[in-house]
Amino acid sequence: MGEITPEDLERLCWLSRLRLSQEEKEEFLGQLNKILDYFRRIEEVDVEHVPPTYHVVDLTNVLREDEVEEPRPDEVLELAPRRKGRYILAPRII
Amino acid sequence: MGGEAGEERIKIGLEIHCQLTNLRTKLFCGCPADYRGSPPNTHICPICMGLPGTLPSPNKRAIEDGVAVAIALNSEISRRMTFFRKNYFYPDLPKNFQISQYDGGGGVPLARGGYLDIEGGKRIRIRRIQIEEDPAKLVHEGTIGDSAATLVDNNRAGVALLEIVTEPDIEDPREARAFLEKLRGILECLGVSNGELEGAMRCDANISIGGGTRVEIKNISSFKEVERALAFEITRQRQLLARGIGVRRETRHWDEVRRITVSLRAKEEEEDYRYFPEPDIVPIEISEDFIESVRRRMPELPDQRKERYMREFGLQEHNAELISSNNALWRLFEECVKMGGDPIEVSNWLVGDLISFTRELGMELTDPRVSPRKIVELVNLIRSGAISTKIAKDVLMESLRGDESPEEIVRRRGLLKISDESLLRGIVEEVFRENEGAVKEALRDEDVVNFLIGQVMRKTRGKADPKLTYELVKRNLERIAHGEGPSA
Amino acid sequence: MTPKTAIDARDELAGGASVEEYVLSLLERIRERDRTINSFITVCEASAIEAAKALDRKRGRGEKLGPLFGIPVAVKDNICTIGIRTTCGSRMLENFVPPYDATVIKRIKEADAIVIGKTNMDEFAMGSSTENSYFGPTRNPLDPTRVPGGSSGGSAAAVAGGFAPLALGADTGGSIRCPASFCSIVGLKPTYGAVSRYGLISYANSLEQIGPMASNVDDCELLFNVIRGYDPRDNTSLPQGRIEAKEGKLRIGVPKEFFMEGVQEAVGVHVRKFLDKMSGVFEIGEISLPSLAYALPAYYIIAMSEASSNLARYDGIRYGLRGEDGGDWNETYCNNRGIGFGREVKRRIILGTFALSAGYRNRYYIRAQKIRTLIREDLGRAFKEFDLIAGPTMPVLPFKIGEKLDPLEIYMCDIETVPANLAGTPAISIPCGMANGLPVGLQLMAPPFGEGLLFRAGRIIEELA
Numbered sequence A: 001m002g003e004i005t006p007e008d009l010e011r012l013c014w015l016s017r018l019r020l021s022q023e024e025k026e027e028f029l030g031q032l033n034k035i036l037d038y039f040r041r042i043e044e045v046d047v048e049h050v051p052p053t054y055h056v057v058d059l060t061n062v063l064r065e066d067e068v069e070e071p072r073p074d075e076v077l078e079l080a081p082r083r084k085g086r087y088i089l090a091p092r093i094i
Numbered sequence B: 001m002g003g004e005a006g007e008e009r010i011k012i013g014l015e016i017h018c019q020l021t022n023l024r025t026k027l028f029c030g031c032p033a034d035y036r037g038s039p040p041n042t043h044i045c046p047i048c049m050g051l052p053g054t055l056p057s058p059n060k061r062a063i064e065d066g067v068a069v070a071i072a073l074n075s076e077i078s079r080r081m082t083f084f085r086k087n088y089f090y091p092d093l094p095k096n097f098q099i100s101q102y103d104g105g106g107g108v109p110l111a112r113g114g115y116l117d118i119e120g121g122k123r124i125r126i127r128r129i130q131i132e133e134d135p136a137k138l139v140h141e142g143t144i145g146d147s148a149a150t151l152v153d154n155n156r157a158g159v160a161l162l163e164i165v166t167e168p169d170i171e172d173p174r175e176a177r178a179f180l181e182k183l184r185g186i187l188e189c190l191g192v193s194n195g196e197l198e199g200a201m202r203c204d205a206n207i208s209i210g211g212g213t214r215v216e217i218k219n220i221s222s223f224k225e226v227e228r229a230l231a232f233e234i235t236r237q238r239q240l241l242a243r244g245i246g247v248r249r250e251t252r253h254w255d256e257v258r259r260i261t262v263s264l265r266a267k268e269e270e271e272d273y274r275y276f277p278e279p280d281i282v283p284i285e286i287s288e289d290f291i292e293s294v295r296r297r298m299p300e301l302p303d304q305r306k307e308r309y310m311r312e313f314g315l316q317e318h319n320a321e322l323i324s325s326n327n328a329l330w331r332l333f334e335e336c337v338k339m340g341g342d343p344i345e346v347s348n349w350l351v352g353d354l355i356s357f358t359r360e361l362g363m364e365l366t367d368p369r370v371s372p373r374k375i376v377e378l379v380n381l382i383r384s385g386a387i388s389t390k391i392a393k394d395v396l397m398e399s400l401r402g403d404e405s406p407e408e409i410v411r412r413r414g415l416l417k418i419s420d421e422s423l424l425r426g427i428v429e430e431v432f433r434e435n436e437g438a439v440k441e442a443l444r445d446e447d448v449v450n451f452l453i454g455q456v457m458r459k460t461r462g463k464a465d466p467k468l469t470y471e472l473v474k475r476n477l478e479r480i481a482h483g484e485g486p487s488a
Numbered sequence C: 001m002t003p004k005t006a007i008d009a010r011d012e013l014a015g016g017a018s019v020e021e022y023v024l025s026l027l028e029r030i031r032e033r034d035r036t037i038n039s040f041i042t043v044c045e046a047s048a049i050e051a052a053k054a055l056d057r058k059r060g061r062g063e064k065l066g067p068l069f070g071i072p073v074a075v076k077d078n079i080c081t082i083g084i085r086t087t088c089g090s091r092m093l094e095n096f097v098p099p100y101d102a103t104v105i106k107r108i109k110e111a112d113a114i115v116i117g118k119t120n121m122d123e124f125a126m127g128s129s130t131e132n133s134y135f136g137p138t139r140n141p142l143d144p145t146r147v148p149g150g151s152s153g154g155s156a157a158a159v160a161g162g163f164a165p166l167a168l169g170a171d172t173g174g175s176i177r178c179p180a181s182f183c184s185i186v187g188l189k190p191t192y193g194a195v196s197r198y199g200l201i202s203y204a205n206s207l208e209q210i211g212p213m214a215s216n217v218d219d220c221e222l223l224f225n226v227i228r229g230y231d232p233r234d235n236t237s238l239p240q241g242r243i244e245a246k247e248g249k250l251r252i253g254v255p256k257e258f259f260m261e262g263v264q265e266a267v268g269v270h271v272r273k274f275l276d277k278m279s280g281v282f283e284i285g286e287i288s289l290p291s292l293a294y295a296l297p298a299y300y301i302i303a304m305s306e307a308s309s310n311l312a313r314y315d316g317i318r319y320g321l322r323g324e325d326g327g328d329w330n331e332t333y334c335n336n337r338g339i340g341f342g343r344e345v346k347r348r349i350i351l352g353t354f355a356l357s358a359g360y361r362n363r364y365y366i367r368a369q370k371i372r373t374l375i376r377e378d379l380g381r382a383f384k385e386f387d388l389i390a391g392p393t394m395p396v397l398p399f400k401i402g403e404k405l406d407p408l409e410i411y412m413c414d415i416e417t418v419p420a421n422l423a424g425t426p427a428i429s430i431p432c433g434m435a436n437g438l439p440v441g442l443q444l445m446a447p448p449f450g451e452g453l454l455f456r457a458g459r460i461i462e463e464l465a
């Protein structure tokens, strides 16, 4: 039995809002567990006292001045597939 | 279930989101942050809409504002803070993650710890302060229950928010409101957030009774509503406990219209926000020099001002507290003192009648008709003995209604106090002649003395100097008691 | 005109040859041959001709001409181009037309280059063969039965196929160097922060860089010099830096780990032989960097984690594919994403979500970031001793289309290239001859801002090959 169970897969799909076909689910389960088995190789290394590296650049404090850049909203708004007036139409929330 | 009803303790913690309304732009893009009153989706750009390929650029002034608030709340400012992604899907999140901060897992929020003392000296501890982006505004067609679609306005999306989380130190709904009002005063004083603006300050609350289950209440839009929502929730939980039903751990929604909290539909799954450091923003180091430069630019805070008013002007704590925590009030107070008004008298008028009169008239304290000159004139008129306190109240009310100053009103209406003894003596004698029965009674009954004084006041339409009137009435009664005639 | 290099082309065009005619000749070639190769998702015929005419007029006015004057550039389709659809190889963005140019596009336009088309790629850059594209696989111009490598396979094929002298790719774990190696061209992954990422559609932000691809080292350097440089729109952008090596022979370290796991014998033998050939011109020494054995899993965990979050924005509401609305918002989102994304994208989103989720974060995501520290330190130590590090770019020779079906097997192709991304160091792939009649690339890595060293060594290797 792999680390990801069919129930886990359902939950992961829910968390990432992905609908999988039955065929995809069957195909993925084995593949994902095989990949995870390989990933767990990193457990061989002792990293207890090693700090993580989240950024490879040693930069800090790259900040922007509080100055307005006039937006051109219409060219962004026009990308939305469904609109009502100037609103973007999203599906209903229960 | 533990604890008797008598010793149940209420613990309330607040999570406040305040927009940094003084910023010209949003937190991560150059869109104008002042979106109120603009048509939907006019303050949007590729960055705040989360378009593919765009990257966030943090606003320097947002960090400065956050540091100022942290200083004011006595919090410990992090030397190196990081932005984290909070991952969850919702139609108000353009990227389906929020750039926020995280306390734990390598994340460092802007500040931790701190406190705020509310009236009566009670201390509410702060847990943390962090910076994050505001989600978009959703408008539901019809009601939330039967709406066919949701309308999204992204003007608000990406506006800088400060999240302030308290420890559960608050013990009743009134305290919660007092805390929020005090906090709002501080934010306004610092000039970082104008709490008057709709939606600029929002609040979630969590509450538990007698060490029981913690319930969260979301969607509280104003401080008045916080007090109401908490009061409702306490009643609801007590009723459950009284019936032996356990309180469920859940998130409830405050329905402002029906004035009840309602359970949000049970989530299919517990949220898992999968926090991790925002790869597109490098860490921000906050140096001692930076903190000092912010501190130097900070105005006097309400608590500092209160201390100074007590020390310098001898104000009572109650007055000092009230005045110093209200921006309009302390500005008015300081103007009055500068113009030579007696600080204590001025403070009494501001805290007492001025607040209630303006409320009665539906006026803001910032209304130009509420001028310091009017207050100072009024105080001086009383002090010089020109008018009585009672008349002064009328004069103030009338002055607030229009443009006339108290002196002008007193002059026009002839309201100067009658303190001319010979004039007043004639009126007293007239009253004695007209009320012979009462005079006899007054010789035995002190209460009736007041009736006679009242008659004098009526004849003079309140202008008689009360002290002098009292003396003249007493003197006449003594003479009668000694068998002399009523007049000298 | 049939120039051999981009520099030759620029010089001829600046000297008076018609930019319009040159562009038309390339468009003609694309029409004829790209039906088979499929290197382009979008060919910008009209806008390229228009831009060419404008450049001809510019030269006619006697204005100062840019360093890329008249050069058509093939641009990977995850780099945003104003008014030109940018699909990322995905059905999700099939009709997405960005209202802005990526910073690199602004720069090449300012340098008088022409965007000739948008190139095919593995969907969202997730792949090493350009087989995972919604727009069909790209074929290797050297052998159309084989893959061109990926994920910037379209860009590499466009250069190798003679459709454009220069191309822009993007490299998250080898996506420039892999196809450069398979198509026998030169491809550079720059120092992290050297080239602005603004406008590059994110797959794994902390690892990726846009980089130049060309048929030779000089052309590659030419394009790099145009796109590099600080950009205030990218928070991780670095001010321009440069490091120089000492006079004399460059010292090259060859980690033995680069010849171990998963390396085809033909590749290993060929590269060893080539390194021997190099030893007269370079000072070559063997080293061991034990942490490299963990680079691949660490890389994939980090890349998938970041991807799972980066790709959350594609819900079909603000832009992109929106299917039928059904039920509430959750169902609509699941549906849009279910039909908009291909299988490899879904697999990586699921694994990334898993690696970040409560209870697994420490075991996968954070541990991988710690391994990253070790790799950075190991490489840092190696660069104290050596100017450059070398090895094969790819552990395998270009394989047949459809030959590799197992995801993990494809991931293993990145084993040589991911360390540079984890450490943020620059790395280049340079053709170093043929094995079994198929191209082999040599990878050189340098310390941050060591691109100059890579080009210097690359020119020597070009001579040797």
Ligand SMILES: [Zn+2]
Pocket (backbone or CB within 6 Å): A071, B026, B029, B030, B031, B043, B044, B045, B046, B047, B048, B049, B158
């Ligand atoms: Zn914006």
